[in-house]
Amino acid sequence: MDEFNKGPENSEGNNKIRNPIINKVTRRTRSITDKDGFYVILFICICIVTTTAVWVSKNNFDKANNLQSLDYLQFAEGYYDDIENLEEEEESKDVTLIEIDEKESEETKSEETDKELTQDTEDKGAETPEEQKTKVTSAQSNSASEELVVTTMGQPTVGNLSMDYADSTLVYSKTLDQWTTHYGIDIKANEGAAVKVVLDGVIKSIERDTDYGILITVDHGNGLETKYGCLSTDAMVTVGQEVKKGDAISGIGKGAGIELADGPHLHFEVIKDGKNVNPKNYLPKFK
Known part of the structure; x- marks a missing residue:
């Protein structure tokens, strides 16, 4: 223990x-x-x-x-x-x-x-001074002649413009019932009214045209001509006859050909150097 x-x-x-x-x-x-x-x-x-x-x-x-x-x-x-x-x-x-x-x-x-x-x-x-002077004088003479034509052309008849000139536009034709060109002007006048020459010239042709009936062409020289259509008679002048400005060459007819439905009127054209131009550029202004 x-x-x-x-x-x-x-x-x-x-x-x-x-x-x-x-x-x-x-x-x-x-x-x-x-x-x-x-x-x-x-x-x-x-x-x-x-x-x-x-x-x-x-x-x-x-x-x-x-x-x-x-x-x-x-x-x-x-x-x-x-x-x-x-x-x-x-x-x-x-x-x-x-x-x-x-x-x-x-x-x-x-x-x-x-x-x-x-x-x-x-x-x-080289051209002589006289030749150069002649050319200048000739050109001036032609220019003055054209200006004289414009300022002295008389009215072909007494009346009112009823159809205008139209080469680049169209006008309505009652006879054809369509729009068409028109290489002249129509002057509405009394049937039988005198148709007069607008400038001195010579009767170039008298014909019965299918489009414009009795048609008279007058040559005025310098490439200028005038035409008068839808006339009443072709017995007042002869081809080759000299006419003076204002001489009566026919009367207003009843209308003819492609303008028969337009009634009494004058179809008037101006031709310059073989081409139709607007007659209003040569005629006095219409009233």
């Missing part, structure tokens, strides 16, 4: 003996752990620094490559621009030379033409 009771005391003594050993081991373990932690932290820092340095170096290298590529592209663009400018300058020079050659060629041709004309004039003989 005594030995049994001493057991706990011996156990406490053993614990006291063991505690210093355990404490020593613990201190050593902590010391080792503290040293290992330091090295681990140091290793991690070295890794971070190394990684950062590598990344920075790579980034700088990429930037340098990009700058070199950009410089190369700019250099290439400038090079090709210079080539294009040189080509344009060469083309401009070529065009200028071509224009100069063409201009010189035209001037040469013009000089040759002038020489040929001068030679022809010398061969044929």
